[in-house]
Amino acid sequence: xxxxxxxxxxxxxxxxxxxxxxxxxxxxxxxxxxxxxxxxxxxxxxxxxxxxxxxxxxxxxxxxxxxxxxxxxxxxxxxxxxxxxxxxxxxxxxxxxxxxxxxxxxxxxxxxxxxxxxxxxxxxxxxxxxxxxxxxxxxxxxxxxxxxx
Numbered sequence: 001x002x003x004x005x006x007x008x009x010x011x012x013x014x015x016x017x018x019x020x021x022x023x024x025x026x027x028x029x030x031x032x033x034x035x036x037x038x039x040x041x042x043x044x045x046x047x048x049x050x051x052x053x054x055x056x057x058x059x060x061x062x063x064x065x066x067x068x069x070x071x072x073x074x075x076x077x078x079x080x081x082x083x084x085x086x087x088x089x090x091x092x093x094x095x096x097x098x099x100x101x102x103x104x105x106x107x108x109x110x111x112x113x114x115x116x117x118x119x120x121x122x123x124x125x126x127x128x129x130x131x132x133x134x135x136x137x138x139x140x141x142x143x144x145x146x147x148x149x
Contacts, residue, residue, distance in 0.1 A: 010073040
């Protein structure tokens, strides 16, 4: 199970799957076992996360920090895990899966709409974004502005 799957599981998605059990058939006839589609249950993600945050000992900024979100869900927030999550969401197939999943979650959250649901992924180069006055490129290179070498 991947990191993104773990996040979805912690949020309550995919927990109610039913197992397909093959019934005994006469020896001469083999019937294929077909799994019935499993609907995603409706989960109020924001309410669930806000409840977790209220009960958490540490004040976490889960709305803007992946580290805090992972901590809030009780998952490992190490750099290695975050890199693995980025890898899961980084390729063309993963992006397509993410867009499909995001559309599915939005449909569950707001219901069917007459208008299409758009999901856009914006990727920025490391030198084009940062926090606390430092770009991500500078952090990666270990060349933070204002620190002596």
